[in-house]
Amino acid sequence: MNITVIGAGKMGLPLACYLAARGAKVWATDVRRTVVDAINSARSPIDEPGVQKLLEEVVPAGRLRATFDTGDAVRRSEVAIVIVPALLTPDRHADLSILDAVTAEVAGALHEGLLVSYETTVPVGTTRQRFLPRLEQGSWRVGKNFYVAFSPERVKSGLVLERMGKTPKVVGGAEPESARRAEEFYRTALGVEVVNVGSLENAEMVKLAGMIYRDVNIALANELARYAEAVGIDFSRLLAAANNDGEAHLLEPGLGRGGHCAPVYPYFVIHHARAIGVPVTCAENARAINDGQAVHVVTRLEKALGSLEGRETLILGLGFRPQVKEHFCSPAFLLQTELQRRGASVKLHDDLYTPDELWAFGFRAGGLNGDRVADIIILNTAHAAYKDLDFAALAARGLKAVVDGRNLWEPQEVRRHGLIYLGIGRP
Numbered sequence: 001m002n003i004t005v006i007g008a009g010k011m012g013l014p015l016a017c018y019l020a021a022r023g024a025k026v027w028a029t030d031v032r033r034t035v036v037d038a039i040n041s042a043r044s045p046i047d048e049p050g051v052q053k054l055l056e057e058v059v060p061a062g063r064l065r066a067t068f069d070t071g072d073a074v075r076r077s078e079v080a081i082v083i084v085p086a087l088l089t090p091d092r093h094a095d096l097s098i099l100d101a102v103t104a105e106v107a108g109a110l111h112e113g114l115l116v117s118y119e120t121t122v123p124v125g126t127t128r129q130r131f132l133p134r135l136e137q138g139s140w141r142v143g144k145n146f147y148v149a150f151s152p153e154r155v156k157s158g159l160v161l162e163r164m165g166k167t168p169k170v171v172g173g174a175e176p177e178s179a180r181r182a183e184e185f186y187r188t189a190l191g192v193e194v195v196n197v198g199s200l201e202n203a204e205m206v207k208l209a210g211m212i213y214r215d216v217n218i219a220l221a222n223e224l225a226r227y228a229e230a231v232g233i234d235f236s237r238l239l240a241a242a243n244n245d246g247e248a249h250l251l252e253p254g255l256g257r258g259g260h261c262a263p264v265y266p267y268f269v270i271h272h273a274r275a276i277g278v279p280v281t282c283a284e285n286a287r288a289i290n291d292g293q294a295v296h297v298v299t300r301l302e303k304a305l306g307s308l309e310g311r312e313t314l315i316l317g318l319g320f321r322p323q324v325k326e327h328f329c330s331p332a333f334l335l336q337t338e339l340q341r342r343g344a345s346v347k348l349h350d351d352l353y354t355p356d357e358l359w360a361f362g363f364r365a366g367g368l369n370g371d372r373v374a375d376i377i378i379l380n381t382a383h384a385a386y387k388d389l390d391f392a393a394l395a396a397r398g399l400k401a402v403v404d405g406r407n408l409w410e411p412q413e414v415r416r417h418g419l420i421y422l423g424i425g426r427p
Contacts, residue, residue, distance in 0.1 A: 004080045009084070017054035017064065028064060050160075080106055083120055114146045114147070147173065169195070207265070217251045224253070264329065301376065307343070308342040308343055310345065315348040318361070318363070318380070332380045346363075352383075379404050382406040401419060402421050
């Protein structure tokens with residue numbers, strides 16, 4: 001089987017490697033020269049467990065090749081998988097410009113029998129209403145000359161390869177034959193259970209519904225945590241008990257949500273729902289609550305410590321998940337904005353990033369070493385390196401307050417050194 005994977009990023013490259021490892025001949029296409037060159041040298045340009053090992057297997061064997069020429073790769077393939085980013089515009093509408101450009105390249109390389117599968121999460125109706133008309137040129141018709149499916153990517157950074165062989169693949173098609181071919185392809189290529197939900201729109205909605213569920217769930221946990229803080233309850237100690245009856249499944253509260261999914265995809269539904277006059281207030285409120293956690297936490301800190309004007313503050317962690325070098329929509333950005341608005345001096349520490357990288361993302365690099373440390377540390381990312389901090393030594397070197405944004409530390413262990421401790425959902 002000959003397959004083109006368009007977009008060799010944090011999800012596309014693991015997919016390309018996985019398909020090649022299962023015996024397919026795969027072309028991974030990307031516009032970035034550094035990415036193409038790295039893949040062809042069997043060096044992983046992304047930090048994802050297992051990818052480097054697979055590259056060392058499939059590249060020398062000739063089963064995976066990277067290229068800039070998407071059109072040429074598609075002409076050589078029976079299947080083209082589109083897995084490039086969909087972002088947000090400044091007003092939080094879907095930015096589909098990259099997908100539009102890729103669709104144009106695919107349209108120029110259509111051939112008889114080609115299956116095009118979009119895996120990038122998009123607003124409901126996008127594949128049929130926006131991409132199909134750009135593919136159906138001249139006498140070419142979907143279901144007759146070529147086939148179009150939607151199959152949402154549903155794995156997770158740091159666990160992509162582990163979950164790729166376990167997570168059921170959802171597929172939908174422009175018409176029944178496209179859906180059938182997509183179902184057969186993914187079952188063969190990935191070796192997983194495939195769920196055919198029928199239409200493109202159904203498949204698009206699956207990912208959006210799952211993301212909004214998680215966002216709303218965490219927003220509920222954050223609201224309950226705020227209430228617990230106010231009435232003197234340690235919400236983190238009763239969360240497991242609330243979930244153990246088989247009826248509830250509350251997720252962990254925290255400083256907010258980061259990543260390419262939860263902070264982005266709910267807006268695909270929110271804006272479309274507004275346009276057609278259907279209220280989706282749960283999704284809207286969840287976004288406001290989760291993005292509002294930074295303001296809530298900084299307000300608690302100011303009440304406990306007094307004015308933040310001139311206070312030296314160190315944010316620990318830029319990544320939105322532990323041990324993952326991925327900062328898109330990290331709560332660290334909202335934290336810095338709110339702290340600076342109240343006059344604090346802000347630095348950030350994360351060993352996964354160089355000082356130059358932090359500077360490029362708008363942060364000044366700081367650290368926990370030296371004769372004097374910041375007045376305040378705020379844990380944004382529960383990296384393993386932060387688990388066993390020496391709070392006695394930090395207090396002796398000037399630390400005054402600790403904001404435990406991920407409930408990583410025991411409150412009493414921090415407080416016994418004379419420090420102010422604030423946790424999420426902790427009084």
